Structure formats: C-alpha cells, structure tokens
Amino acid sequence: QVRLTESGGGLVQAGDSLRLSCGASQRTTSNNGMGWFRQAPGKEREFVAAINWRGSDTAVADSVKGRFTISREYAKSTVYLQMNNLKPEDTAIYYCAAARSAAVATSQSAYQYWGQGTQVTVSS
Numbered sequence: 558q559v560r561l562t563e564s565g566g567g568l569v570q571a572g573d574s575l576r577l578s579c580g581a582s583q584r585t586t587s588n589n590g591m592g593w594f595r596q597a598p599g600k601e602r603e604f605v606a607a608i609n610w611r612g613s614d615t616a617v618a619d620s621v622k623g624r625f626t627i628s629r630e631y632a633k634s635t636v637y638l639q640m641n642n643l644k645p646e647d648t649a650i651y652y653c654a655a656a657r658s659a660a661v662a663t664s665q666s667a668y669q670y671w672g673q674g675t676q677v678t679v680s681s
Contacts, residue, residue: 566675579653590656
C-alpha cells in the first residue's frame with residue numbers, strides 16, 4: 558500500500574505563492590505518473606496538474622496555466638506543486654495522487670492512490 562502525504566498548505570493573501578509537497582511512502586511511485594487535484598467547498602474535485610514518471614511531460618488545468626507548475630524529485634520520492642499569483646478562487650483542499658500508469662493523466666479514474674489533502678486558503 559502506497560501512502561501519500563501532502564504538506565505546504567496554509568493561509569495566504571491574493572498574489573502570494575505557496576509550494577505544496579507530496580511525499581510517497583514507497584519508491585515504487587517513481588514509475589508512476591503523479592497528479593494534483595483540488596476540491597473547493599461545495600464543488601466537485603477537479604484536476605489541477607499532472608506529471609509523467611520521467612518528469613518530461615506535464616499537464617495543467619487551464620484555470621491555473623501560467624501560475625502553477627508541477628515537478629518531481631526522484632531522490633526524495635516527492636512531487637511538488639509550485640503555485641504563484643494565488644487567487645481567492647484557488648482556495649480548496651489540494652490532493653496528491655499516484656496514477657496507475659507512467660503517463661500523464663488528467664482523469665481522476667486514472668489514479669490509484671490518494672493523499673489526505675492539504676488546505677490552501679487565499680484571502681482577497
């Protein structure tokens with residue numbers, strides 16, 4: 558069983574930056590695509606960003622394009638989500654997930670393991 562642990566969330570002001578981290582309990586996730594999703598109050602969970610196993614291919618949602626960047630560090634079995642120029646509409650619980658395959662995946666059904674989430678709150 559793979560355990561994913563997110564960290565780095567918090568309360569910030571609009572325009573600030575945050576970097577979320579996702580640590581995996583097993584190095585086997587190094588062969589998997591990884592992704593970030595978020596769920597705002599009263600809304601369904603949505604795709605934010607994804608990266609393939611090599612870190613050579615990424616995808617980001619249109620709503621965060623140009624502001625959010627996903628990356629991974631194999632030595633630490635960690636995936637990051639750099640979030641710049643945060644907006645109040647970015648307020649949500651952010652979840653890290655490990656995909657079943659090595660490729661970039663934007664659909665939630667493609668993911669096998671999920672973290673517990675970290676809260677990001679952006680004030681105006």
